[in-house]
Amino acid sequence: MCKKRCSWANSSPLEQVYHDEEWGVPKHDDLVLFELLVLESMQAGLSWSTILAKRQTLNDAYDQFNPTIVASYDQKKIEELLNNPGVIRHKLKIAATISNAQRYLAIQKEYGSFDNFIWSYVAHQQIDNQWADISQVPSTSDLSTTISKDLKKRGFKFLGPTTIYSFLQAAGLVNDHVVTCFKKS
Structure with a gap:
């Protein structure tokens, strides 16, 4: 029997695995949260499937998304990234990733963890939307x-x-899994 998924997750095996195993699952590990923040910022203007296809290469190139290491990148490392065909070679996105790592570390210091900071916005409880169809899922929210x-x-x-x-x-x-998705039950 075929699993009923959110319609966006049926384009490729990578998207299916991501949907089935990660998307919408609460994350509390600061390294994982930083990785997702970087991946989402890299995705701007690109398809999510492109990011998923490059995920392992990005992980390797960005030192397993360790914000302490990324925050210390110098011009030599920036040039290395700009010459790496396996990553998103966008100079401003690379610079933003380094800067964002520095800001991320500041939040960790202030709040004890990025997890404490980000989850405080939802009172440490997942928002469980009840969308009938993927067309109802917003691209932004007040939050x-x-x-x-x-x-x-x-x-x-x-x-x-x-x-x-x-x-x-x-x-x-x-x-935001739709109500007919197997992940909702």
């Missing part, structure tokens, strides 16, 4: 706009309301 504005004030880049909403879905703060 994503609020978080985006806060992050921007803190110096983060490439994290607008749409990117943040995608991050909230990916990190499981928001469960």
Whole structure:
């Protein structure tokens, strides 16, 4: 019997695995949260399947998304990334990732963890939406706009309301699986 998934997850095996095993599942590990923040910021203007296809290469190139290491990248490392065909070779996105890692570390210091910071926006409880169809799922929300504005004030880049909403879905703060999806039951 074939599993009934959210319609966006039927394009490729990578998307199916991501949907089935990760999307909408609450994440609390700061390294995982940083990875998702980077991946979502890299996705702007690209398809999610492109990001998933490059995920392992991105993971390797960005030192397993360790924000302490990424925050210390120098010009030599930036040139290495710009010359790596396996990553998103967008100079501004690379610079933003380094800057965002520095801001991420500041949030960890202030709140004890990025997990404490980000989950406080939802009172540490997943928002479980009840969408009948994927067409009802928004690309932004008041919550994503609020978080985006806060992050921007803190110096983060490439994290607008749409990117943040995608991050909230990916990190499981928001469960947007449609009601007919096997992940909803």
